[in-house]
Amino acid sequence: MLTKTGNILTLTGKASGRAIADAIVQAYRVAVTELPEDVIRALKLGLRKETNARAKHVLSTMLKNIEMANHKTRPLCQDTGIPLLYVKYQSKKYTQLELKRIIKDATAQATKEVPLRANAYDLVRGKVIGNYPVIYFKETTDQSQIQILLKGGGSENVSRVYQLPDRSIAAERDFDGIEKCILDAVIKAQGRGCPPYIIGAAVCGNMEEASYRAKNRHLMTLAEHNPEPKLAAFERRLLKKINALDIGPMGVGGKTTALGMKFTARYVHPASWFVGVSIGCWSMRRVTLKLP
């Protein structure tokens, strides 16, 4: 049986491949048509605090769109992105191979039925093949779950990886330097990636780790912060600075440039400091499916 509380779905009972696939299709449907409650709340708060008339108009249209999508069970945005799936599984119940096959089948089914926009273009064969999900597996002893994240290509295009030091923005190897990278990414993005943004950033010793950890910040709700108090303070201060840039929703000016800022710092290498900045659009579609 599949039950739903907000954007968390829970599958109970016997977990046949078919039941899991159907639950994944339903999870896609929820992700595509309903924005998480915390994001809606943040947009409403932004609208209340906003003083720029054009920005207010933009924010209220976004909220209207959320209502229309919800009401008609229509996709919030035509760009359903590249489906990102973060899977935690108990190895005594599931195997990666089995889950991978189920996810691929369910993604193909969701592409037809929900629908998702067919976004995967095969460069070699020169044709669109539907959607190709990106899946990250992690073994767990806790409950197995699949989290789906959908972010539009516009916001993916303005995401970046910096290397410190970066002379072009006078950024050195310290937290001021990291801050300069994140502010620079937002300034370079302007309104092109659909602000108000939800931003994830990570500092690591290698490049793919920096971009991976920056992006998986988006799995957290806006209310969650880094458990390390120093880094939580860094996130809060940075969010204030981003919102003092006056880029505003869709880059029309105003205070509401970002709804959230998440940061994590991992180990750096003596030679390599990478700062990943993953910019998410306001339509941050995320859903969690808990498996039996």
Next chain:
Amino acid sequence: MIHHITIPPTLADIKRVRAGDEVYFSGRVLTARDRAHRWLLKTNFKPMHNAVLYHCGPMFKETKAGIEILAAGPTTSARFNQYTPILLKKYSIHAIVGKGGMDDGVRAALHGVGIYCAAIGGAAVYYAHCITRVVNVYKTEFGMTDAIWELEVKDFPVFCMMDSKGKSLFQEVEEQSQRNRKRVLRNSVSDVRYNDE
């Protein structure tokens, strides 16, 4: 100011619109994305003449009654910066609708002849609601997203962000954000420090 413009717009219609004004378009718009832009420059595609260009790759559903547009918000216009000045001239295009703004080259190309209007990214159901009919879909071999869609719209709401006098609101916001960056960085005394500092 609020303008209701019937497509194809006249030059007088366009010249009346100032950056910051609200515009409601009614008539047929044509979509074009990356592949379409390259193709349009190499060929002569009749329906594009005097068109209102919409940077968009819609999501649709095929029903017995035909194609229904489910979601049709704008895509990022900056990807088309390099093609747009020639495209505007070649097809006498007077109005572009997209998101996020375009560069100085486009601003110069619009001078005296055209406007750039912004739709709200992600507000895709809201805009799909203004599309009354799919008139035609050209170049489906590009894929349905990258195809050129001819769509009939009614009171399609946008904001003029670049007008025919050369004023660009996006540019003003960008310049202001650069000044603000200097200000917020001046106030920046980190309470978090790299340990051996």
